[in-house]
Amino acid sequence: MRQSRLWTAAVTVAATTTLVVSGVILATSAEADNQPSKAALAIARQTLAPNDGWASSGTGTTGGSAADDAHISVVHDRAELVAALGGNNATNGSNATPKIIFVSGGIQGNVDDADTPLTCADYADPAYSFDAFLATYDPAVWGRATKPSGPLEDARAHAAAAGVPNVTFALGDVYALDYPDGAFDIVHAHQVLQHLGDPVAALREMLRVCAPDGVVAARDADYAAMTWYPADPRLDRWLTVYRAVAHGNGAEPDAGRRMLAWANAAGAAEVTASASVWCYATPEERAWWGGMWADRILTSAITAQAIEGDHSDEAELQAISAAWRSWSAQDDGWFAIMHGEVLCRP
Numbered sequence: 425m426r427q428s429r430l431w432t433a434a435v436t437v438a439a440t441t442t443l444v445v446s447g448v449i450l451a452t453s454a455e456a457d458n459q460p461s462k463a464a465l466a467i468a469r470q471t472l473a474p475n476d477g478w479a480s481s482g483t484g485t486t487g488g489s490a491a492d493d494a495h496i497s498v499v500h501d502r503a504e505l506v507a508a509l510g511g512n513n514a515t516n517g518s519n520a521t522p523k524i525i526f527v528s529g530g531i532q533g534n535v536d537d538a539d540t541p542l543t544c545a546d547y548a549d550p551a552y553s554f555d556a557f558l559a560t561y562d563p564a565v566w567g568r569a570t571k572p573s574g575p576l577e578d579a580r581a582h583a584a585a586a587g588v589p590n591v592t593f594a595l596g597d598v599y600a601l602d603y604p605d606g607a608f609d610i611v612h613a614h615q616v617l618q619h620l621g622d623p624v625a626a627l628r629e630m631l632r633v634c635a636p637d638g639v640v641a642a643r644d645a646d647y648a649a650m651t652w653y654p655a656d657p658r659l660d661r662w663l664t665v666y667r668a669v670a671h672g673n674g675a676e677p678d679a680g681r682r683m684l685a686w687a688n689a690a691g692a693a694e695v696t697a698s699a700s701v702w703c704y705a706t707p708e709e710r711a712w713w714g715g716m717w718a719d720r721i722l723t724s725a726i727t728a729q730a731i732e733g734d735h736s737d738e739a740e741l742q743a744i745s746a747a748w749r750s751w752s753a754q755d756d757g758w759f760a761i762m763h764g765e766v767l768c769r770p
């Protein structure tokens with residue numbers, strides 16, 4: 425004869441959806457496994473008067489005292505408990521029928537309907553792949569010392585800090601965008617076409633992924649139209665060297681003036697061309713722009729390309745860098761960047 429502990433659980437009705445465990449009865453007979461004793465039932469039908477302790481604070485507690493015979497049960501596992509509560513866990517919480525449910529033994533909640541224990545895998549999102557996660561972040565692949573880094577991580581962190589959860593960043597090649605035709609309402613490229621060997625092909629691809637009533641927007645600088653003060657022959661050489669390096673890469677640094685022509689050549693419709701100017705004239709602006717070029721001319725890919733392409737030499741690049749620092753420090757220093765722009769449709 426198995427000894428079992430008999431827990432009484434009286435289910436509250438109507439006003440709340442809380443399951444209240446109201447007491448414990450020890451029973452020693454097998455009959456207790458399927459049918460509550462009269463003593464147990466008498467206790468289960470008891471009610472609490474208003475304010476008779478914490479559980480009956482306010483209007484009192486009736487629990488399942490009014491349960492009819494069909495709603496008095498003894499349950500042994502999770503499936504029986506779910507059935508006794510009304511049969512459907514999605515609605516059991518609001519099932520207002522008075523019930524008295526005795527729990528015989530212990531019930532495992534973390535099981536399926538056949539009482540088989542569940543594991544983490546049973547709770548995983550179907551879209552989540554543990555194998556893919558491990559493959560990406562396996563220390564043998566990613567390393568142990570390096571935090572996630574690079575343009576995508578920067579972009580993710582920036583978006584998170586800005587509280588913008590609806591932005592997705594992806595790396596891609598503007599010549600072959602990995603999106604279907606007409607996928608976007610706005611397709612924008614800023615100071616990109618001026619670096620490309622085939623800006624017309626890039627615009628054609630941007631037009632392809634733009635919706636018929638969408639907008640392609642592009643803006644690029646025009647190096648030959650840049651101007652500044654005071655004059656410095658070393659800065660003239662900077663412009664000559666930069667344009668030679670860009671042309672040597674097959675790109676067109678004087679892009680701004682060509683934007684309309686490129687959009688037309690790409691077959692764009694409703695093309696609107698415009699121009700705008702950036703101006704660096706405050707100490708902070710001069711420090712940023714002049715300091716950036718003072719470093720860039722000595723430490724970027726431009727440096728090697730200028731020397732290897734025979735457009736300059738190390739001594740001249742040092743002089744150009746010094747000229748940028750000198751320009752930055754002058755109260756009269758002024759620099760304007762001309763841009764060309766287009767708005768158009770596929």
Ligand SMILES: C[S@@+](CC[C@H](N)C(=O)[O-])C[C@H]1O[C@@H](n2cnc3c(N)ncnc32)[C@H](O)[C@@H]1O
Binds near residue numbers: 613619
């Ligand atoms: C001068 S930066 C402009 C960056 C940014 N749009 C801005 O305005 O600050 C030029 C950008 O063109 C991108 N670029 C160059 N070739 C590209 C290509 N084939 N496809 C996509 N982007 C390209 C570079 O990665 C670089 O980020």
